[in-house]
Structures are given as structure tokens and as C-alpha cells.
Amino acid sequence: MTLSTEDYRYTANDACQPPQDGIADPQGRKYYPYIASDDLKEAVNLAITLQRPLLLEGEPGCGKTRLAGAIVYELTQKQLQGQQDKDGNPLWWDYRVWNVKSTSRAREGLYFYDAIARLRDAQLVGSDPQRLREFLGENETDQLKARLKDRQNYREFGPLGEAIRNTQTRSVVLIDEIDKADSDFPNDLLLELDTLGFEVPETGESIPPPDQKPILIITSNREKPLPDPFLRRCLYFYVDFPNQDQLLKIINRRFGQSNRKQKQLIDIAIKKFDEMRQLLEDSPGSRPPGTSEILEFLTALLHPSQQIDQAMKDLNTLANRLPLLGILLKTQPDQKLYRDILLKTQPDQQLYRDLISGEEAESGE
Amino acid sequence: MSSNLPLLDLFQTMRREGMKLTPEQYDLLQQALQQGHGLSGWDDLKRVCRMLWVKPSPNYDRDLFEQTFDRYVEAHQRQFQAYLFPAPTASTPKPLTLPQPAHPQVPPRRMPNTQESGETQSPIAIKTDPFPLPPQKTDWIVIPGALPLSLRSVQSSWRSLRRSTRRGLATEVDLEATLNRINQNGFFSEVVLRPERRQQGELLLLIDDSDAMLPFRPALQPLITAVTEHRITPAQIYRFTIYPDDYLYDWHQPFKAIPLNTVLAQQHRSRTIVLIVSDGGAATKTYSIERQQGIAKFLEQLLPCIHQLLWLNPLPPERWQFTTAQAIAQALNGRMIPLNPVSLQVVAKESPSELMIKLWSLLPPTLNANATT
Numbered sequence: 258m259t260l261s262t263e264d265y266r267y268t269a270n271d272a273c274q275p276p277q278d279g280i281a282d283p284q285g286r287k288y289y290p291y292i293a294s295d296d297l298k299e300a301v302n303l304a305i306t307l308q309r310p311l312l313l314e315g316e317p318g319c320g321k322t323r324l325a326g327a328i329v330y331e332l333t334q335k336q337l338q339g340q341q342d343k344d345g346n347p348l349w350w351d352y353r354v355w356n357v358k359s360t361s362r363a364r365e366g367l368y369f370y371d372a373i374a375r376l377r378d379a380q381l382v383g384s385d386p387q388r389l390r391e392f393l394g395e396n397e398t399d400q401l402k403a404r405l406k407d408r409q410n411y412r413e414f415g416p417l418g419e420a421i422r423n424t425q426t427r428s429v430v431l432i433d434e435i436d437k438a439d440s441d442f443p444n445d446l447l448l449e450l451d452t453l454g455f456e457v458p459e460t461g462e463s464i465p466p467p468d469q470k471p472i473l474i475i476t477s478n479r480e481k482p483l484p485d486p487f488l489r490r491c492l493y494f495y496v497d498f499p500n501q502d503q504l505l506k507i508i509n510r511r512f513g514q515s516n517r518k519q520k521q522l523i524d525i526a527i528k529k530f531d532e533m534r535q536l537l538e539d540s541p542g543s544r545p546p547g548t549s550e551i552l553e554f555l556t557a558l559l560h561p562s563q564q565i566d567q568a569m570k571d572l573n574t575l576a577n578r579l580p581l582l583g584i585l586l587k588t589q590p591d592q593k594l595y596r597d598i599l600l601k602t603q604p605d606q607q608l609y610r611d612l613i614s615g616e617e618a619e620s621g622e
Numbered sequence: 623m624s625s626n627l628p629l630l631d632l633f634q635t636m637r638r639e640g641m642k643l644t645p646e647q648y649d650l651l652q653q654a655l656q657q658g659h660g661l662s663g664w665d666d667l668k669r670v671c672r673m674l675w676v677k678p679s680p681n682y683d684r685d686l687f688e689q690t691f692d693r694y695v696e697a698h699q700r701q702f703q704a705y706l707f708p709a710p711t712a713s714t715p716k717p718l719t720l721p722q723p724a725h726p727q728v729p730p731r732r733m734p735n736t737q738e739s740g741e742t743q744s745p746i747a748i749k750t751d752p753f754p755l756p757p758q759k760t761d762w763i764v765i766p767g768a769l770p771l772s773l774r775s776v777q778s779s780w781r782s783l784r785r786s787t788r789r790g791l792a793t794e795v796d797l798e799a800t801l802n803r804i805n806q807n808g809f810f811s812e813v814v815l816r817p818e819r820r821q822q823g824e825l826l827l828l829i830d831d832s833d834a835m836l837p838f839r840p841a842l843q844p845l846i847t848a849v850t851e852h853r854i855t856p857a858q859i860y861r862f863t864i865y866p867d868d869y870l871y872d873w874h875q876p877f878k879a880i881p882l883n884t885v886l887a888q889q890h891r892s893r894t895i896v897l898i899v900s901d902g903g904a905a906t907k908t909y910s911i912e913r914q915q916g917i918a919k920f921l922e923q924l925l926p927c928i929h930q931l932l933w934l935n936p937l938p939p940e941r942w943q944f945t946t947a948q949a950i951a952q953a954l955n956g957r958m959i960p961l962n963p964v965s966l967q968v969v970a971k972e973s974p975s976e977l978m979i980k981l982w983s984l985l986p987p988t989l990n991a992n993a994t995t
Contacts, residue, residue: 262657296669299659299669299670299673300673302659303654303659303670303673303674306653306654306659307650307653307654307657309650312677314678372798372802372805373797373801376801376804440782440971441971459805479678480774481778481782481967482678482679482963482964482967483678483679485642485677485679485681485682488677488678488679488682489644489646489677491677492673493673493677494673495678
């Protein structure tokens, strides 16, 4: 069965969203509801249609990595609805994640050839057959001999390599944080991104470019500038921080129906959060909290073990509630900056009084 | 304009204005249009073009794209209306929306009032002027976030500058190369050795504190912070005025003179990376033979003691012309760079063994003759 471009269209509509508490696939990867802006949807669809990698940049914590999961979930829902594998587990869309590290090399994404294992096997076979049998046993020795006959047994494919070999459907490949690797890394990938075929010189195999090209999502945190030739081959999209409406939508999607008090709490929290972002926006070097931080923050506030009234009080004296503030602002200078600006800009407001009373209460304890 | 190459003139206008687009990127746009993307109005088309053409690189700048596109729309709105978005037929069921330019910051072009909408106009009848330079501003607003270097980019540049390299005697077994050789030869002949990987870098930051450099201090602050707050270690920071002579001066106590020889004695031939920050006369647009010779003399003493040298010039290269900075930049052979993370990254990637400093070009002819004999 070959799917048309239309079948791959990413809609992000409500019918294709994971449940509120998330759902895990057989590999334990979790999927949560994902709200995509219209521009982002268009970017994804353009990348799918033009068969180009989609390069995502944006502030940390605004959902770059989660997008790939959202696409996978939607494809699973639409194309594999209710299908099960032979063990009775639900089928998932082919999804490969390549987490790039500072030591990653471009070839690792395609394949890995274990020359040392082959050398060891060759040495073992070359030794005294009697002793080998005694050492490994009958079964293992035969396995070893069979293994040694074919070089391909020592070759394993990487995430991108597996996706290219999947000729049935268009796998989704996430190359996460590509800027973490050496600055030559993106350039080394150019040919593979262009042709999506590759060769394994060690075994003499050649993997031809598939008709069904993988859907490539690449994320970057702009730690290093990416080279122009690499950029030319990608579609580029900058994921903006969600505006207040979108944020509310994301939060509602994640925390679902809440009672009146909780709703009030969420409203105040968003207001605080917005205020914090505005205050810190113009301070170079500070890092305003992202979407993932506010979701964590709300998870902590709305935790069942937490009294709503206590949570409200905590929220009102947020500047002084260190563990809570630490969820949003991760460095001590940022926290101090936030407090200083608050004192400077709104000295006569409730916040200030709370801050002072909070301090008094603390010193009184 | 050929009718089967839609929007070719848009593509070419973009190229003329400085977007380094390739034919491949035009092809992408064509494919996108064929698949039905970007057909529901100018805003939609702009969005598709932006995704295809704008990248995080000065060669594919977003602002340039937005301005050029808006200008293009203004100039061609009427002509293309009939061409690209024909009256709805069965095959294009999308409703037509009259496109509105989304960004009114570009002043509207004067259109002849007599111009009629429609077919009588030739599509390329309007000759567009070269893109005007932004009007000279008299009062600048400096946005703190808009300075070229951030603390983060300083740190990441440092990471790539001191990126581990293999130097010295080959003492370590290169397993992969050995295995490859066995693979090639079919038998084991010898072990392949390689030098040990070392990741040691020591920074020596030398900052020009002459008056001409004062305005650039905020832009350099991340660099200084990185050293004073020990984000980069080990590192030393000194100041000099115009060019270093026999003394360098302590960064925190500017009156404390430290003999140059003392500083140089602490440097390491295979580890020290020197970063000089100075305008080299570009800020005052002066050419000074004294400055040039002073720098030459200093470099002559410095180079044998260090591993790598970079010169950060806060002014853009076009301002170096006809100043001492140009002479120094030539001698340094590409090691003088403007203050932005991209060029810092590029130069950091080069291997220091390619460091070919033409010191002689800085020396006056008489000295030069002496040096060669």
C-alpha cells in the first residue's frame, strides 16, 4: 500500500491528539497533546510535500522536539488505526530518534560496523578448534562460524539508515539538537540528506534512495551557527513562543477540565508568567521561562497533594518561593534580577507587600 | 518573463537584493506551487517563500526578505492578480481574497494614477530602483539583546577554539586505522599510532583601552565577563593602549604595569590562544606608521610563545580600508575578524597550523631588508 501526499497531511486536529495524560508507545516514548500554530502546520506539510528536512529553531522549551512525536501520533491514528502486530500490541508509525551528542559523527546515524567483534571472532576461529569448542560450547561455536561467514552480521543500521531502508512508508526521523555536534557534522550529512541513499564500504552494500522518503525533523538550539550549504537543503521554521491564547489552549489541553478555583489559579499563574517574560525580555543574558517550564510549574501547583488555597498563596508570593520559582527561572542571577525588577517597578503593589511579609514570616520562623 | 516560470522575477529580485538563493530554491518554490501551497493570497505565498528561502544566516536574512517581498507585492500586485490567481474555476476552488500587504513599513510606491488593472499592462513594465539604503538615523537606540556577541556565543566559540586536537608524538594506538589496515591488507602487519588527543587551551585576552575603543565596551562586555567570571579558564586578561610596548596593564588595576616579558614567559607554545581586541585605527580612520611598527614589534615577540592568534576588530571590514587595520589584517592573513559569532566560529574552526602570519609586510622597507639578510 502506497500512501499519497494527502495521506501524510499534518492537521493537528482534535481527533488525532493523544489523551490528556499522555500515552506511551511500545518503546516507552510518551506522547502528549500538541497544539501547532497554522504556520507550523504549513511548514510541516510543505516539508512533507517537498521531501525536504524541516529545520526547527526557537527558544528552549517551546516544543521543537515534541513536534515529531505529534506527527508520528497523528500518522499512527490515521493510517494504523486499530491495527496490531502479531503479538497483539498496537502498531505504531515508524519513528526514529537520533539524539545528537558532542561526539556524534554523521556516519553513526546511517550505520555502525563492529570491526572489533569480527576481528575477535576471526581470532577465535583461528585458534585451536578443540579448545574453542571446550570454551564456547557446541552451539555457540556454530553460531560464531555462521556469523563470521557474512560481514553483514557485524553491521547495524543507525536511526537514519533504518528509516531509509524502510521502503514501505515514510518513517519519521527526529535529529535532535544537531548543533550539539562538531561543527563539521551538518556538512558531513549533506550528501545523505540530498540523496537519502548511502553505501556501506565495509560490507560492500549499497542502500538505494527509497521511493518513500523519510520525513526528517531537525532541531537546533543555535549553539553554533549552521553552515549555509546545510541550511539551503532544509526548510527553516522558527518556533515562536505561543501567544496568550495559544498558551491557554495548550494548558487546557494538558490539564483539561478544572474546577472554578483551579481555573482561577491557572489564570493568575499565566498572568504571572506573562509578566515575568516581559520583565526579563530586555535583560541580556537572562533566560525567560518557556512553555515546558510553565507546564511543569502548573503540574506542581495543581498536584493532588497540594491544597488549592496554599497553592494560591504560594503563587502570590512567588518571588519568594524558591523551589517554585526555581521551576521557572533556573539560575540564581535570573531569580535575583526578577526580584529586583519587581521591587523597582511595582513597589506599592500587592507583590511588594507579599514579598516583604514573606520575608518577615521567614525571619520570624 | 516566460509564462511557465512563475515568480521568476520575484526570485531574481531577491537575488539582486542580496539573498544568496540558488536555482534549486526556485525549483522548490515551483514544486510547492504545483502542489497547491501558497495559492490563497499574497500572505500565503509570502509564508511559503519565507519557509523556503529565509534561514538563520546573513545570506538569507529575514528582514531583507520581508522588505523585498513587500516591495515586490506593491509593484506587481495588479499584474499578478490576473496571472497567478485567476478567477476561480473548478480546479481551484479556493476563494479569492484580495491580498493586502501585511507590513506597511515600506512607504508605498508612487503608482501612476492612470494605471488600469488588468491585461493591458506588461508584467515587466515597471523598472524597480535598486533597494535604497535605510535612512541615516541620527538617534540610535541600542537594544541590549541586539549586540553581536552574547556570553553564550563567547563560550561556545571558546569551546571550538580549544577543541581538542592531536599534537605531538604519535604514541596512542589508533584502533580504527589499524582495523582498516587489516581489512585492506588481509593480515595484521603493524599497529597504527597517532598523537594523543589534547584539549588544553589557555586564553590570553588583550584589550585595547584607547579612547577610540570606548564606545565598543558594551559590545565587548560578554568577552570580558567570560574571563572575569571564570566562565573561561584558564585565562588572563590585560589592557594596552594603541599597541602593547614593553608593558601590559592589569585589567582590574589599570595603573599596574606588568613587563611584557613576564607575561610572555607564562605562555605556552602549544596551548596559548591569544585574542587581541582593538580597532587598529579603523575607528578613527587613521593610518599610523608608528602604530604599525609597534604592532609588528609586539607580534614578533609574541608569536614564538603562543599557539594561536586572533584579532577581533569591533568595526566591520569595509571600515578597515586605508587604515592601519587593513595593513595588520593583511599581515595576519585572515586572522583579523569583525565582532560577530559567525566569523568567530569560522576562524575558530581553522587549524592553527595554517596560521601564516606575514610579519614582514608590517615592517618598514629598511628593516625589511635587514630582516631578509
